[in-house]
Amino acid sequence: SQTIHQWPATLVQPVGSPLSLECTVEGTSNPNLYWYRQAAGRGLQLLFYSVGIGQISSEVPQNLSASRPQDRQFILSSKKLLLSDSGFYLCAWSGGQLNEKLFFGSGTQLSVL
Amino acid sequence: DQQVKQNSPSLSVQEGRISILNCDYTNSMFDYFLWYKKYPAEGPTFLISISSIKDKNEDGRFTVFLNKSAKHLSLHIVPSQPGDSAVYFCAASENRGSYQLTFGKGTKLSVIP
Numbered sequence: 149s150q151t152i153h154q155w156p157a158t159l160v161q162p163v164g165s166p167l168s169l170e171c172t173v174e175g176t177s178n179p180n181l182y183w184y185r186q187a188a189g190r191g192l193q194l195l196f197y198s199v200g201i202g203q204i205s206s207e208v209p210q211n212l213s214a215s216r217p218q219d220r221q222f223i224l225s226s227k228k229l230l231l232s233d234s235g236f237y238l239c240a241w242s243g244g245q246l247n248e249k250l251f252f253g254s255g256t257q258l259s260v261l
Numbered sequence: 262d263q264q265v266k267q268n269s270p271s272l273s274v275q276e277g278r279i280s281i282l283n284c285d286y287t288n289s290m291f292d293y294f295l296w297y298k299k300y301p302a303e304g305p306t307f308l309i310s311i312s313s314i315k316d317k318n319e320d321g322r323f324t325v326f327l328n329k330s331a332k333h334l335s336l337h338i339v340p341s342q343p344g345d346s347a348v349y350f351c352a353a354s355e356n357r358g359s360y361q362l363t364f365g366k367g368t369k370l371s372v373i374p
Contacts, residue, residue: 157302180360191265191364192305192350199360207361238304249295250362252304 150175154239154253161260167212167226169256171239174220179241181222182250183214187235198222234260264288265353267365276374280338284351284365287332291353291363296325296336299348299367308349309336341372 154171161167173179183195194207196214204214211230215223222239236257240250266285274280284294292313297305311318311325311334318325324337338345351365 152304154304182360189366191263191267191366192352192362193364194361197360205360240304249307249310250297250305252306254302254304 150241150243150251152239152241152251152253154256156256157254158257159259161229161258163231163260164228167224167229167233167258169224169237169239169258171222171224171253172220173222173241176220176241176243178219179243181216182240182242183212183222183224184238184240184252185235186238192238196224229260231260234258263365264291265351265363265365267349267351267368269368270366271369271371273371273373274341276343276372277340280336280341280345280370280372282336282338282349282351282368282370284334284336285332286334286353288353288355288363289332290355292356293354293359294325294327294334295352295354295362296323297350297352297364299350305350338370341370343372343374346370346372 151174181198184192186192198204198216212226238255239253242250264287295310296308298308299305309320309323309325311327327334348367348369350367352362
């Protein structure tokens with residue numbers, strides 16, 4: 149069966165520090181991978197998605213970047229965090245044509261202070 | 262601009278009664294709708310979906326109704342159970358192959374024993 153791992157679960161970082169969140173998927177090959185963010189009082193917002201190694205699409209301009217160095221690994225990064233980067237970050241995957249049926253990781257609560 | 266709106270941030274229901282969660286959308290191009298359920302400290306999980314060619318889809322205790330003319334959908338849970346207590350997100354996409362899901366802000370359901 150497929151599983152998705154996301155870490156860390158919580159993270160407190162100072163403004164201006166770098167960020168690296170990692171997500172890996174097991175039990176499937178060539179998944180579509182996604183990074184979502186839920187800011188306080190808001191819905192889930194798609195940040196990035198990837199349909200293959202090295203292929204990244206960004207949905208909103210921001211202070212963050214994503215990379216997919218391996219088929220089942222998706223990384224969310226920032227060189228310098230802003231206060232507005234605080235939020236709940238979720239990695240997700242989907243397969244085949246049913247891109248809307250997402251399987252989410254457990255999320256990372258990021259607090260930028 | 263919120264294209265998917267869940268106007269009730271919270272809802273309390275007695276165990277055994279019906280829970281009705283509502284969702285409105287503004288984008289007439291949306292043609293596929295989903296509900297996700299989220300427990301604290303976990304990622305959302307897919308619950309049920311409906312295509313715009315239908316007006317009802319049922320899965321056990323969960324039924325989703327779609328009113329395209331009103332741009333409104335609802336999730337009915339009958340009978341409600343304490344384990345249903347969670348945040349429910351409504352989501353929509355412009356087609357089933359789309360990588361972009363637009364989520365509402367969520368409704369927190371509390372089922373009181």
